[in-house]
Amino acid sequence: MQWKHVRKAALCAAVGGLLLTARPAVAAQPDGLDKAFADATAEYQVPKDLLVAVGYGETHLDGHDGAPSSDNGYGVMHLASNPQNKTLEQAAELTGEPEAALKSDTAANIRGGAAVLRALADRAGLDASERKDVNAWYPAVARYSGAADDRVARLYADTVYGLLSQGIKAEVVVPPRKVRPERGTYEKVKPLAATTGEPQAGILSTDYPPAHWVPANGNNYSPGRSSAIRKIVIHVTQGSYAGTISWFQNPSAQVSAHYVIRSSDGDVTQMVRDADTAYHARSSNAEALGIEHEGFVDNPSWFTDAMYRSSAALTRYLADKWGIPRTRANIVGHNELPGNDHTDPGPHWNWDYYMSLVNGGGGSLVGGSPADFDGDGKDDIVTFTHGANADVYVAKS
Missing domain, CATH: 1.10.530.10 (Lysozyme)
Structure with a gap:
């Protein structure tokens, strides 16, 4: 790969x-x-x-x-x-x-x-x-x-x-x-996230309230945009959560994304303001918001349900905020953009499940339990099937 x-x-x-x-x-x-x-x-x-x-x-x-x-x-x-x-x-x-x-x-x-x-x-x-x-x-x-x-x-x-x-x-x-x-x-040092029992601390994002705000180095993005925001691009970091945040703060990186999401629990860090142009998608940078997901393209163990749900909540929020249709034509993988040579998010990314969360309410920003798929405040019963189809069945409440 x-x-x-x-x-x-x-x-x-x-x-x-x-x-x-x-x-x-x-x-x-x-x-x-x-x-x-x-x-x-x-x-x-x-x-x-x-x-x-x-x-x-x-x-x-x-x-x-x-x-x-x-x-x-x-x-x-x-x-x-x-x-x-x-x-x-x-x-x-x-x-x-x-x-x-x-x-x-x-x-x-x-x-x-x-x-x-x-x-x-x-x-x-x-x-x-x-x-x-x-x-x-x-x-x-x-x-x-x-x-x-x-x-x-x-x-x-x-x-x-x-x-x-x-x-x-x-x-x-x-x-x-x-x-x-x-x-x-x-x-x-104030922790960015509750990883060992501490309450969350630090500066929170003004674009997406659940996210931490850790700015990328100024060499790695451009202020403002030359185009309206039309797409949300799904990436995989090819590295760890902390390592990716650190890399986007490195002035020599010349790359960045708007958001980074952790595998284990879906923790979110914003590094570039929505209104600014992150360097993540070459010719599509001006019209796109980039979301990086911790992990590696060839290893599906990184793509946890917590990550899918957190990312879907973020994507749903950003799509509604910026008037982006919640379709696969507008929510795309890095590999699907013209002029790019990347393979992420790769074959292990479950697009059907992800888009069902984006559109079905299971990834809603506000909701109760992680088992509340439709956002009604009550837990739902979920069955995941094995095999190539990987179907998901939900019995509401």
Whole structure:
């Protein structure tokens, strides 16, 4: 599959160092993946469950055969090489592994992620006893994000500790545990979203009230519009929620979207005002609103019901606000726009279900329970069928 591209000028320096002798990508089997995490833990004294949670939050433990993410990050641990975040180069220096191996070999990539986390822990002054306590690693995890904005760094770390609290059932299993992260200076940073039990905080959007407002860098969008808003474009981030927010704040990115939605719970962050032109759809930018969805085109595990419902609520709201017909002619995938070479949202995006939510009331901005499909304030009974059709049947109230 093709990964989302950013403008060549933004990444020419980063990709120019690709080695022509790169080893073939290694797709680790579950047993091999568990061993890779265990070996990295033994070498660098990073708690295994913490290391897995960082990787799961970044990629769902999917290395994508060594292909880069939207912000030029690689492998299970998302070792990045961009002007703001150079964990790939740091990992190469710390481990002695060639950058090509860190990109394509899963065990090397996990080892590199562990080495970077250990270096951050050493910088934070963690001793041998503290390194055994996952709660003490919070500042190191926040800095691993590479985010320039402390709110985004806290969002990243809170997501990792939320995963530790909930547990992970994937190729490597992490049992749920009670966490009390020692945030240090990040304790004073207002969280963008309630990921570990805190109430929502921070500045809210004036365009869409449920969204947080975290502005993209001014290099990545243009003030105003040269056309009326006629379309809503559905994207997939090819990266994590916090990573995407951080990338749109990076002045070298030259890309952005109006909204970003989290996979796990549908949390929404707005980064460009509706009235301004985000850089997300090339020739269609002037007439389109862009919504990015956390995840990767080739991995359907990111497309949760919470994400579909949150996105449908946002799309319904924006369509009604701007007078956009709620049809597939006006609510489109990035891949459907002329002059674009992207594949998102890809074959795993369920357009029938999504549009039923947009038009059927299940994604309404105001509503009660998540099981209230028609917005009448009462829970409905839902049946999902297996197979190619993936039909959904609803018994109201």
